Amino acid sequence: MVLEKIALTTDVRPTATATDPHQSMTLAALDLAFRAASVALLLVLAAALLQDFRKVLAARLGAAFALGSAAHAVSYSMDVTSRVPLWHAPLIALSTGTMVVFWLFTRALFDDEFRLHWWHGCVWALVTAFSFAGCVWIAPGGHVRFSVTVVNLIVLGFIALAIAQTIASWPADLVERRRSARVFIVCATALYGGLNAVLQIAVAGHHVGAVAETINAGVLACTVAAIVYAMMRVDGTDLFTAAVEPASPDVSSQPPPVDAADQKLIDALMRLMADERIYRQENITIGVLAGRLKIPEYRLRRLINQRLGYRNFNVFLNNHRIEEAKAALADPTQAEVPVITIAIDAGFQSLGPFNRAFKAVTGVTPTEYRRLKVDAAWIVRH
Secondary structure, three states: OOOOOOOOOOOOOOOHHHHOHHHHHHHHHHHHHHHHHHHHHHHHHHHHHHHHHOOOHHHHHHHHHHHHHHHHHHHOOOOOOOOOOOOHHHHHHHHHHHHHHHHHHHHHHHOOOOOOOHHHHHHHHHHHHHHHHHHHHHOOOOOHHHHHHHHHHHHHHHHHHHHHHHHHHHHHEOOHHHHHHHHHHHHHHHHHHHHHHHHHHHHOOOOOHHHHHHHHHHHHHHHHHHHHHHHHOOOHHHHOOOOOOOOOOOHHHOOOOOOHHHHHHHHHHHHHHHOOOHHHOOOOOHHHHHHHHOOOHHHHHHHHHHHOOOOEHHHHHHHHHHHHHHHHHHOHHHOOOOHHHHHHHHOOOOHHHHHHHHHHHHOOOHHHHHHHHHHHHHHHHO
16 A cells, blocks of 8 residues: 655646645645544554454554554655655655565465465565665666656555455455455555555656645545454454463353254265265365355355354365374374375375474374374384
């Protein structure tokens, strides 16, 4: 959601509002008010996320995204013909890097198993450094349009990655209350950031006037307010998956009894899993599974989430796949079967995702699990 104004020439021509001092003062006051509102909301959002969900990666990335967006609200301008003050350059660079954080935020928001890697930080640093160089070196050297275009194409690229992540991951989300909120957050941010990037490329080298700047500030404030409102309407524990130690049993917090109709569906679902091993099918989706059970997709989604306790459909499938793999790895008659063969037979597409999912469930790698089972069997025999 970055609007880069890194083009800089010393040719500052008066805008259309300069001939009307009263109008200029009114627009300046409105612009300041919109920016202040955006910054205040973003800082409150970041503080709330860090206070309540600081141990959750998606929440930490959300807080970082909010802080970067606050830097954007302070520093952005659609006027790409005026020289950028030196103190603005770090803020502009941070606001550009925020789009990398936005992409990572969407990944963590839709994939509960997503983890940060060192190269994610390198990508952020490179994008931020290029934006800073554009402010203090590339654009002042006479390459205004080049600098503006490249930076905003980078922005559009990360927006495209975030949207692709949303499209790919959204169907597997089983928590109905957060599905629409997640999509709204991503789409609202992508729409604002994408339009800003396109407009900045289009008007590079031209004055846009105080009216356009004020409208842009107002749109940003409305977008931020809408996102904050959408997040407030969803329980934080639904929006962010947190690893919380289970509390002592409390009858009042137990799920309601399963009615006969739901129990019949659960039994049918478990038969598909245990007898037909439908989880082995390539590219199995919740829609396909709902079709086999002859029920609407939303009902199956709710059943798996509320009755079986899963928040993600892929995790539900992988747990069944891992149970099959555990049995195969512990079977002495399959001691010579390669791990990759066991993984593929269980429904995984490659060894990497299988190893990660297996270790997340068992705490050890498949090879370590097999060795532990062999050692335990030897001890029993002797």
